[in-house]
Amino acid sequence: MLYRVGAFVISLVLIGLVVVLSGASPITVIGRMLSGAFGTADQIGRVVATLSPLLLCAAGLVYTFNAGLYNLGVEGQITFGAIAATLVLRLLHPEGASASLAPPPLTIALAIVAGGIGGVLWGLLAGALHVYGRISEIFAGLGLNFAATGIAIYLIFGPWKRPGVASLSGTQPFDESLWLGTFGQTEATPVALILGLIALAITIVVMRNTYFGLRLRAVGKNLRASYVLGVPARRQLLSAFFICGLFAGVAGALQVVGVFHRLIPNISSNLGFLGLLVVMLVNFDPRWILPVAFFFSALNIGSLQLPLSLGLESSLSGVIQGLLVLFALIGRGLAQRYGRKLEH
Amino acid sequence: MEFNQLLVILATAIAAATPLVFACIGETITERAGVINLSAEGTVMLCAMVGFVVAKATESVWLGFVGATVIGALIALIVAYGTITLKQSQIAIGFVLALLCSDLSAYLGNPYVRIPGPTVPPAFPIPILQDIPLIGPLFFREGDVLVYAGYVLIAATWVYFYRTRGGLTLRAVGEQPAAAFARGHNVVALRYAYTLIGGALMGIAGAAFSLDFKAGWSYRHTAGYGWIALAIVIFGGWNPLRAALGAYLFGILQSLASVAQSAIPDVPTQAFTVAPFVLMILVLVLTSGDWLDRLLSYLPVSARRSLSRALRTAPPAALGRPFEQD
Numbered sequence: 001m002l003y004r005v006g007a008f009v010i011s012l013v014l015i016g017l018v019v020v021l022s023g024a025s026p027i028t029v030i031g032r033m034l035s036g037a038f039g040t041a042d043q044i045g046r047v048v049a050t051l052s053p054l055l056l057c058a059a060g061l062v063y064t065f066n067a068g069l070y071n072l073g074v075e076g077q078i079t080f081g082a083i084a085a086t087l088v089l090r091l092l093h094p095e096g097a098s099a100s101l102a103p104p105p106l107t108i109a110l111a112i113v114a115g116g117i118g119g120v121l122w123g124l125l126a127g128a129l130h131v132y133g134r135i136s137e138i139f140a141g142l143g144l145n146f147a148a149t150g151i152a153i154y155l156i157f158g159p160w161k162r163p164g165v166a167s168l169s170g171t172q173p174f175d176e177s178l179w180l181g182t183f184g185q186t187e188a189t190p191v192a193l194i195l196g197l198i199a200l201a202i203t204i205v206v207m208r209n210t211y212f213g214l215r216l217r218a219v220g221k222n223l224r225a226s227y228v229l230g231v232p233a234r235r236q237l238l239s240a241f242f243i244c245g246l247f248a249g250v251a252g253a254l255q256v257v258g259v260f261h262r263l264i265p266n267i268s269s270n271l272g273f274l275g276l277l278v279v280m281l282v283n284f285d286p287r288w289i290l291p292v293a294f295f296f297s298a299l300n301i302g303s304l305q306l307p308l309s310l311g312l313e314s315s316l317s318g319v320i321q322g323l324l325v326l327f328a329l330i331g332r333g334l335a336q337r338y339g340r341k342l343e344h
Numbered sequence: 345m346e347f348n349q350l351l352v353i354l355a356t357a358i359a360a361a362t363p364l365v366f367a368c369i370g371e372t373i374t375e376r377a378g379v380i381n382l383s384a385e386g387t388v389m390l391c392a393m394v395g396f397v398v399a400k401a402t403e404s405v406w407l408g409f410v411g412a413t414v415i416g417a418l419i420a421l422i423v424a425y426g427t428i429t430l431k432q433s434q435i436a437i438g439f440v441l442a443l444l445c446s447d448l449s450a451y452l453g454n455p456y457v458r459i460p461g462p463t464v465p466p467a468f469p470i471p472i473l474q475d476i477p478l479i480g481p482l483f484f485r486e487g488d489v490l491v492y493a494g495y496v497l498i499a500a501t502w503v504y505f506y507r508t509r510g511g512l513t514l515r516a517v518g519e520q521p522a523a524a525f526a527r528g529h530n531v532v533a534l535r536y537a538y539t540l541i542g543g544a545l546m547g548i549a550g551a552a553f554s555l556d557f558k559a560g561w562s563y564r565h566t567a568g569y570g571w572i573a574l575a576i577v578i579f580g581g582w583n584p585l586r587a588a589l590g591a592y593l594f595g596i597l598q599s600l601a602s603v604a605q606s607a608i609p610d611v612p613t614q615a616f617t618v619a620p621f622v623l624m625i626l627v628l629v630l631t632s633g634d635w636l637d638r639l640l641s642y643l644p645v646s647a648r649r650s651l652s653r654a655l656r657t658a659p660p661a662a663l664g665r666p667f668e669q670d
């Protein structure tokens with residue numbers, strides 16, 4: 001415990017040091033970030049809008065992490081989910097048409113389902129490369145991330161380009177009837193938040209109380225031993241990719257129907273990588289995801305105020321998140337290495 | 345297009361691949377010792393920023409390179425301490441550092457965005473060598489100091505790997521650390537050393553971007569190159585010569601992409617940056633499954649062995665695993 005607290009304190013000191021190095025006062029920065037995240041209803045709405053897909057991604061990553069997999073491909077799974085959702089929206093509401101072929105709520109629901117399917121496809125592709133092709137899931141995932149972004153950019157500039165001029169700002173925005181409803185005038189959508197919370201709740205139950213969760217952890221702890229003891233290891237690994245892809249794909253669809261209302265090249269907004277940091281920080285235990293994900297979302301939104309009010313770069317949120325996770329890992333390592341010696 | 349013009353385009357592309365060569369050789373050395381430094385993306389970016397800032401402040405390009413090298417080695421030191429001493433996951437530590445250092449470069453480098461700074465002295469041809477047909481104009485005419493230093497690095501690394509005792513030990517540490525330890529080698533110290541050397545080379549790669557081939561600093565100035573370097577190391581099968589070849593090939597692909605861009609304007613250049621990753625996956629599929637062996641079994645025995653050796657790209661056996669000294 002001592003080592004973990006010590007490492008945490010060091011990370012706080014380093015964060016302060018970085019802020020001072022950029023010529024600002026840590027107190028001012030904390031104040032601005034707090035007011036930037038919670039100052040107005042609009043800002044709180046944006047925190048919730050960031051939190052919802054982050055919860056989905058983090059919940060999905062719990063499965064892959066517990067199976068011993070580093071699913072760095074989660075970004076691509078979000079992106080491909082968003083592409084699939086956009087495809088369905090375009091099919092059901094062709095560009096220039098005055099109304100969609102199905103009632104808007106059904107269209108939106110189908111788009112979210114399509115997003116899930118798209119994410120599953122991309123997740124299983126990484127899974128198949130790993131399980132059957134014996135390729136490290138890390139590099140398969142990273143490669144597929146770039147491939148998904150490549151496809152998105154191709155679609156935005158090619159077949160789905162805006163009438164007139166194609167640009168990196170994305171496809172033509174969808175008809176407002178296809179936008180997900182929000183809390184008041186904010187950016188936060190109830191549907192996304194509920195889906196995120198449901199995904200997280202299911203994950204907590206599955207990991208704690210089911211045989212499936214136990215087998216997943218067994219595979220993650222020792223693949224060979226669990227296989228010898230009769231756990232269908234391949235199926236277990238593929239289901240982890242399946243579930244993570246599903247959640248990430250839904251998150252991607254929500255980015256399309258709830259946040260951006262169109263397909264943009266960076267549709268994932270790096271939420272997949274942020275989800276990886278969240279799950280690493282809580283040491284793969286889903287019960288702590290909600291508070292940490294909320295804190296990280298608040299950092300992201302709060303830091304957006306920094307360029308406007310203090311002339312600082314908003315990447316400070318990433319620096320804080322990164323330092324916290326890095327020193328959590330180092331603290332864990334120190335406790336494992338030196339903590340035990342004290343006990344003996 | 346005239347042949348000579350094409351040669352100049354290719355030569356420029358080869359020269360421009362120099363930062364990637366440094367990064368790929370650095371990562372190859374580290375991985376050959378059994379450590380994955382997944383922080384490449386962040387290391388290259390942060391070192392590009394530091395190199396530029398130091399060079400700007402001291403008015404000396406070379407001090408910029410020194411600064412970048414030191415920071416690259418420092419980041420590698422965190423990787424080494426976290427993974428070798430504390431035995432945490434190499435992927436976890438490296439990945440967090442990749443994100444952290446990218447964000448740090450954006451945050452701290454903010455005041456230096458888009459301002460002019462010092463650059464490496466201009467290109468010069470190498471006498472005698474530049475007159476070799478084909479090779480001369482491709483490799484020895486359009487380069488500056490860094491380009492030629494890159495050639496020396498590639499050759500030196502290859503010789504060290506495969507023709508010296510130290511290189512043999514390096515490879516043993518990555519393949520069979522327990523055996524190397526039993527032979528009296530200090531596995532932990534060697535892994536530290538090669539991780540630091542690899543990180544330092546990645547630092548040079550970063551400064552090579554900001555002080556030479558992509559001069560200046562901007563938000564996420566070298567975005568993507570670190571991940572590409574990691575892909576090329578696999579593409580190169582952990583062999584310095586093949587990794588360097590991969591880096592040059594990528595440079596040529598990129599410049600051909602911008603030529604193709606004008607021919608097919610519908611496809612944006614960004615789509616072409618996907619190519620190395622798709623290639624990497626294909627190479628991995630082709631070389632790491634057992635069906636390469638099945639395919640080769642149709643060939644006569646004599647051809648089989650040499651082809652298998654040329655195509656097979658098995659990673660170092662102990663890559664990514666901590667060394668447990670019993």
